[in-house]
Amino acid sequence: MFHVRVARLLPTLLGGRALHRTQGHPAARVAVVLSGCGVYDGSEIHEASAILVHLSRAGANVKIFAPDTSQMHVIDHSKGQPTQESRNVLVESARIARGDITALSSLNVQDHDAVIFPGGFGAAKNLSSFAVDGESCGINSDVERVLKDFNKSKKPIGLCCIAPVLAAKVIPGVEITVGQEEEHGGKWPYAGTAKSIGALGGKHCAKDVHEVHVDKRHSVVTTPAFMCNAPLHKIFDGIGAMVTGVLKLTEKKS
Template sequence: MAKTRKIAVLLAGCGHLDGAEVREAVLTLLALDQHGAAFQCIAPNAPQFHVINHITGEPVAGAQRNILEESSRIARLGQCLDLAKAKVADYDALVMPGGYGVAKNNCSFAFKGADAEVRPDVAAFVRGFFDAKKPVGAICIAPALVALALHQVDDSATLTLGNDAGVAAAMGQLGQRHQNTPNAREIVIDEAHKLVTTPAYMFDDARLSDVFVGIERCVAEVLKRI
């Protein structure tokens, strides 16, 4: 009987302006389930950078939320693992949905672009999959986190964050090869790194159905490389 593939899904909170993009996260879990893969949601047990009112788009003064607690809203009660307890050896691949939380909580790309830092625990976990030659899928803004983590060790990969010129320039500054994509249905594969990326809501006006097409294609290609 074939072994069930187990995938780590790294989250960054809950809510596209300050955490994980909920649609991308749920569609990722759906695609994994449709392909018969098991998954474990994982998140750092640490405060979010800030809390955003998702009606107004403005920060909430004095509010504070925890990344792991917020990610558990997506994973369901007790089903999100503290990153400090996660081991690369326990998983066959890594998939990372997007959302501003990736670029605010798990790294500082939203504020510093190519000069951003990555949380050390996140960087070590992500690079662990590359070091073990296990596949990685990165969705929406998550390829920027990959770029930062690889740049720290003077490595470079081919990836996509859609077709935004500013973001593409930042990837170039990090020594990465950015490949423009025309819509949310597309994926880019770097075979040498077993890295699959898709832009999803880097296209703000993307249809939900198109976002799912891209995510499902990304997940399918990740699973093929296990």
């Protein structure tokens, strides 16, 4: 019976339900939207973790969401190949959230000051169909609703890596970055994405991995992250700049 009691207590012992809560002073309320767990079929874990670390350091109160829907497919990350498994985006995202996660259908713009989307292929496979359909892609209905609601409410939206394509599709004329527009000897292996931004309805602004682009008109902050073949600490710093930009726009930065 001991192992049963330990299993039941683990979420409490590990602090899963309190990890994303900051007590004692007013703080920005930030929603983070995940797309699974793993770069090739979900959220890029390093990006998601970096966002959460930077938000924690800034004293933000964070709530994590994900669509309660099936993944497009499941990738064996050791081989880079699809498997025959079927997984749920919300269930997989809960791994990153340490169990403290809510269905995206429950995200209400009135409850939050900002929203942030990490990258990873899940943004292009589970939050949209960009990975398959390119510029004619569809967007998950709740993702579209959330982006439109935050845009209409003039509340900031942060996106990194491939996730900015979501904003380009949903917010006409938005200015975003996914990095550089040429590969530069393989440093920017996904540079072709920049050429899709205009066709999606947005405007691309070339930036380096440590930089952000702030579209003040639409309150959208973007950074390239793993669109660049760069050391992890540089990607971490760029994501930190994105989080800082989002929090500045909330006017509640700690």
